[in-house]
Amino acid sequence: MSCTIRIPSPLRSYTAGAATVAAEGATVEEVLASLERRFAGIRFRMVDEQSRIRPHIRLYVNTTEVTVLSQPVRSGDVVHVICALSGG
Amino acid sequence: MTLSAPELSRYHRHIALPELGRTGQERLKGARVVVIGAGGLGSPAALYLAAAGVGTIGLVDCDRVEISNLQRQVLFDSASVGRLKTEAARERLLALNPEITVIAHTLTLRADNVLDVLRDYDLVLDGTDRLTTRYVVNDACVLLGKPLVSAAIHRFEGHAMTYLPGRGPCYRCLFPEAEEGVVASCAEAGVLGVLPGVLGSIQATEAVKILTGIGEPIVGRLVTYDALELRFVELPVTRRPDCAVCGEHPTITAPRDAGELCDPAAASRVRRLTAAALHELLAAQRTRAVFDLIDVREPREFGAGHLQGARNVPLGDLERRFGELVPGSTPLFVCRSGRRSLMACTLALRAGIEAPAHLEGGLLAWAAEVDPSLDVAAG
Numbered sequence: 001m002s003c004t005i006r007i008p009s010p011l012r013s014y015t016a017g018a019a020t021v022a023a024e025g026a027t028v029e030e031v032l033a034s035l036e037r038r039f040a041g042i043r044f045r046m047v048d049e050q051s052r053i054r055p056h057i058r059l060y061v062n063t064t065e066v067t068v069l070s071q072p073v074r075s076g077d078v079v080h081v082i083c084a085l086s087g088g
Numbered sequence: 089m090t091l092s093a094p095e096l097s098r099y100h101r102h103i104a105l106p107e108l109g110r111t112g113q114e115r116l117k118g119a120r121v122v123v124i125g126a127g128g129l130g131s132p133a134a135l136y137l138a139a140a141g142v143g144t145i146g147l148v149d150c151d152r153v154e155i156s157n158l159q160r161q162v163l164f165d166s167a168s169v170g171r172l173k174t175e176a177a178r179e180r181l182l183a184l185n186p187e188i189t190v191i192a193h194t195l196t197l198r199a200d201n202v203l204d205v206l207r208d209y210d211l212v213l214d215g216t217d218r219l220t221t222r223y224v225v226n227d228a229c230v231l232l233g234k235p236l237v238s239a240a241i242h243r244f245e246g247h248a249m250t251y252l253p254g255r256g257p258c259y260r261c262l263f264p265e266a267e268e269g270v271v272a273s274c275a276e277a278g279v280l281g282v283l284p285g286v287l288g289s290i291q292a293t294e295a296v297k298i299l300t301g302i303g304e305p306i307v308g309r310l311v312t313y314d315a316l317e318l319r320f321v322e323l324p325v326t327r328r329p330d331c332a333v334c335g336e337h338p339t340i341t342a343p344r345d346a347g348e349l350c351d352p353a354a355a356s357r358v359r360r361l362t363a364a365a366l367h368e369l370l371a372a373q374r375t376r377a378v379f380d381l382i383d384v385r386e387p388r389e390f391g392a393g394h395l396q397g398a399r400n401v402p403l404g405d406l407e408r409r410f411g412e413l414v415p416g417s418t419p420l421f422v423c424r425s426g427r428r429s430l431m432a433c434t435l436a437l438r439a440g441i442e443a444p445a446h447l448e449g450g451l452l453a454w455a456a457e458v459d460p461s462l463d464v465a466a467g
Contacts, residue, residue, distance in 0.1 A: 006321075009245035009314075010277070013386040019317060045404045056266035058310075060323050080323060082312065084266040085240035085247055087279055088125045088217035 001075040008083035014042040029069035056084040089118035099141050112300035119299045122146035122209040126173040128284030129215025129239050131163040136292035138181040148193040149173040160281035199343040202228040213291050214238040219266050226259035228343050230334045237294040239287040244280050244315040246287040250294050256307040257327040258334045278466045283315050358433040359445035363457040379420040384432045393463030403428045410439050419444045426450040
């Protein structure tokens with residue numbers, strides 16, 4: 001199943017500047033693994049070694065907050081990656 | 089708080105709005121708003137609050153105006169360069185609207201002064217460029233029960249959200265923790281000049297709505313804005329029962345400074361090298377034996393230009409790659425400005441690595457003092 005991931009500004013250095021990338025997977029975990037295969041290192045910026053979402057990151061499937069990485073993703077869904085910003 | 093004849097003329101377009109009217113304008117005149125950071129966000133926000141007739145505006149900033157601020161900080165002009173931001177901004181706001189009072193707080197907000205500064209205001213507008221300040225301000229607003237209108241920016245992206253204590257989530261519910269350095273700053277990464285104009289204006293809009301009691305504030309709704317695609321997205325945020333400050337069993341009951349190398353014992357264990365000192369070490373070719381030279385910038389920055397012998401481990405990857413450090417050597421971290429490399433030292437200390445080193449002032453200092461030909465890419 002294919003979904004769209006919206007990449008936050010601080011992580012676009014991994015995606016060659018792309019704000020939106022396509023990924024495959026039936027769960028958030030699989031979608032992140034798919035993303036990692038294309039853009040090595042990006043997953044670790046979002047989740048830690050214990051597969052916990054980092055405290056300065058929020059993930060959403062459409063407008064539903066992701067609390068566990070086993071959360072299902074359907075074809076056509078949009079996964080939003082939100083990263084704390086510090087600039088003023 | 090009654091309006092004078094000149095004020096009735098000045099605010100006619102507000103008073104003509106039935107939703108706001110004379111009563112709303114009188115509420116604005118009686119209101120006290122403090123703006124944290126007279127920068128990209130604080131500039132448009134403070135200008136609109138002053139124009140709108142908010143009776144008392146406090147400005148918190150300890151910096152002086154730099155020429156590089158003028159690309160986005162519309163409170164200032166070329167003649168302001170070198171002046172205290174609070175003083176230059178105060179003059180500008182009073183020139184725009186002499187009917188209001190502007191109070192300058194030329195200081196850095198910290199745990200030991202934040203309650204005293206915020207206590208006398210009705211509403212707080214946060215436009216700081218420091219994450220540590222964001223948490224100090226959030227915690228103080230929760231503890232004082234003050235409405236907080238917050239925004240943040242990075243490159244082409246911005247966030248805005250309003251926090252009403254007791255009526256929705258707080259900033260720690262949104263992001264329980266975030267550390268300087270792991271989240272890049274605008275100085276490191278750059279920012280589109282007009283971006284804070286959009287987000288700062290949203291903040292001023294929220295402030296006026298809350299103070300006059302009209303509309304629906306963005307409580308529990310994170311608004312994200314992407315300037316490149318001109319796209320707004322709204323995402324729900326709920327209160328966390330386990331939030332450290334507004335949760336059911338709060339562990340933060342007084343403001344506290346956190347997130348930086350504030351522990352003097354830890355700070356003293358970081359070896360700080362000037363560009364000249366590092367140059368001497370490299371010239372003597374002793375570095376490879378003693379130091380493991382690690383550039384913690386992003387790959388794109390590293391690719392544009394880096395020190396000979398350095399290898400690239402972006403700060404965000406560092407924790408999981410400590411195992412790659414050269415055994416028996418001291419890690420010597422470098423970055424663009426010295427900010428991320430100091431954060432790398434913090435992470436190294438936490439990982440049990442003794443006496444990490446970093447290049448103070450970063451590669452910008454190296455380019456200024458040692459080798460002007462080094463291409464130091466924008467972050």
